[in-house]
Amino acid sequence: MTDNFLIAFLLTLGAGLSTGIGSALAFFTKRTNTKLLSYMLGFSAGVMIYVSFVEIFPEALEEFSSRFSEKRAILYTILSFFGGMLIIGIIDKFIPSFENPHEIKSIEDMNNPTEKQKFKKLYRMGILTAVAIAIHNFPEGIATFMAAMNDPKVGVAIAVAIAIHNIPEGIAVSIPIYYATGSKKKAFFFSFLSGLAEPLGAIIAYVLLMPFLTAESTGIVLGIILAAVAGIMVFISLDELLPSAEEYGEHHLSIYGVVSGMAVMAFSLLMLS
Numbered sequence: 120m121t122d123n124f125l126i127a128f129l130l131t132l133g134a135g136l137s138t139g140i141g142s143a144l145a146f147f148t149k150r151t152n153t154k155l156l157s158y159m160l161g162f163s164a165g166v167m168i169y170v171s172f173v174e175i176f177p178e179a180l181e182e183f184s185s186r187f188s189e190k191r192a193i194l195y196t197i198l199s200f201f202g203g204m205l206i207i208g209i210i211d212k213f214i215p216s217f218e219n220p221h222e223i224k225s226i227e228d229m230n231n232p233t234e235k236q237k238f239k240k241l242y243r244m245g246i247l248t249a250v251a252i253a254i255h256n257f258p259e260g261i262a263t264f265m266a267a268m269n270d271p272k273v274g275v276a277i278a279v280a281i282a283i284h285n286i287p288e289g290i291a292v293s294i295p296i297y298y299a300t301g302s303k304k305k306a307f308f309f310s311f312l313s314g315l316a317e318p319l320g321a322i323i324a325y326v327l328l329m330p331f332l333t334a335e336s337t338g339i340v341l342g343i344i345l346a347a348v349a350g351i352m353v354f355i356s357l358d359e360l361l362p363s364a365e366e367y368g369e370h371h372l373s374i375y376g377v378v379s380g381m382a383v384m385a386f387s388l389l390m391l392s
Contacts, residue, residue: 134263134282137283186338199342204354207355253313260318261320262277284363285314289314
């Protein structure tokens with residue numbers, strides 16, 4: 120597993136820094152392609168949900184099964200799964216709605232006087248937005264990194280899914296920071312910098328968790344990590360990606376995206392197996 124460290128870290132870094140793509144789009148395009156964003160966010164959710172239930176959750180169960188009876192293994196997998204959901208849910212709860220990067224904003228808001236005044240009022244200290252998104256992205260970085268450490272092919276799929284959902288996140292962060300500071304450079308910088316929370320999460324996960332992966336405890340620790348990662352990704356999909364997809368575009372487009380993401384993931388895993 121430790122042999123995959125570099126691959127896992129680079130995947131997490133790339134996923135995190137994709138916030139910069141969204142920030143760049145906010146300043147260099149005039150309109151938000153809401154239909155494309157809706158479809159791609161749905162696609163991202165489909166990938167993450169499918170991988171969580173078909174690959175990661177069963178792997179967690181298998182790890183627990185190597186140490187416990189079938190009934191206990193199932194129980195511990197379920198507890199770890201919902202534990203992951205609880206962690207990301209608590210983090211989400213403590214981010215105020217006006218600072219939450221997942222509140223929908225579009226490129227058109229850049230030229231909307233009403234939105235401009237609102238952002239000025241709410242983001243007198245635009246740095247708070249970058250801090251909020253950094254806190255929110257931290258467990259996403261852990262999830263991407265640990266999944267990639269365990270299985271690089273699954274890690275690639277998750278990194279792509281996280282990157283897709285970080286693009287509109289970059290838009291959401293850069294617009295208010297721009298009106299708070301009056302500087303496009305600062306808006307891009309803080310949006311880009313906030314994405315570093317994901318590789319930071321990867322490093323901390325490696326430093327804190329790897330010492331526990333001894334020969335005696337590997338099955339238990341890895342089972343907890345994998346099940347929690349699955350829970351985190353399902354929560355992100357249901358709480359952030361799908362609602363955002365529907366807000367940006369049509370309901371059916373987001374569902375088509377979900378189905379497409381699942382299908383692509385299914386066939387990709389089949390080809391790579």
